[in-house]
Amino acid sequence: MSADGQGRSHWFDDEAGPVVRPYAMTRGRTTSAAQHRLDLIAVVITEPHAGDPESDSSLSPEHVEIVGLCHEAPQSVAELSAELDLPVGVVRVLVGDLVDAEFVHVNRPVPPAEMVDESILRDVIDGLRAL
Numbered sequence: 001m002s003a004d005g006q007g008r009s010h011w012f013d014d015e016a017g018p019v020v021r022p023y024a025m026t027r028g029r030t031t032s033a034a035q036h037r038l039d040l041i042a043v044v045i046t047e048p049h050a051g052d053p054e055s056d057s058s059l060s061p062e063h064v065e066i067v068g069l070c071h072e073a074p075q076s077v078a079e080l081s082a083e084l085d086l087p088v089g090v091v092r093v094l095v096g097d098l099v100d101a102e103f104v105h106v107n108r109p110v111p112p113a114e115m116v117d118e119s120i121l122r123d124v125i126d127g128l129r130a131l
Helices: 061-072 077-084 086-102 118-131
Strands: 043-046 105-106
Touching: 043 061, 061 077, 061 086, 061 105, 077 086, 086 105
Parallel strands: none
Antiparallel strands: 043 105
16 A cells, blocks of 8 residues: 555655654664565565465554565565665565564575676586587
8 A cells, every 4th residue: 555545644644754753663673683684685575375464463554565565576675665665774674574474585686706607607618518
């Protein structure tokens, strides 16, 4: 749902901005247990066995919205931040909560240091052809 009157309208004022400040959404937390895995391009995916997030009273409307967005299609942390119009730090904490509650999981991109260098692959292929 968006701030256009379909659900979050009471949490958003067009002139003043968000009525609830970001630190309130995270209950003052700036980190979560899973935050170390959540860089901007990490992809958040809804767990197939996840229940209905709206029935979990411990989840905020933002948590529910994240699960809904990721249910439609996997989303990166950056995409979620942009779609929800929330700071990345807040989204990381909220996603961390959802990972802990097993509503979503995160696929991390392969770090550049672990990627195979194309020149090495070419050398291997050339070596195999020489045999």
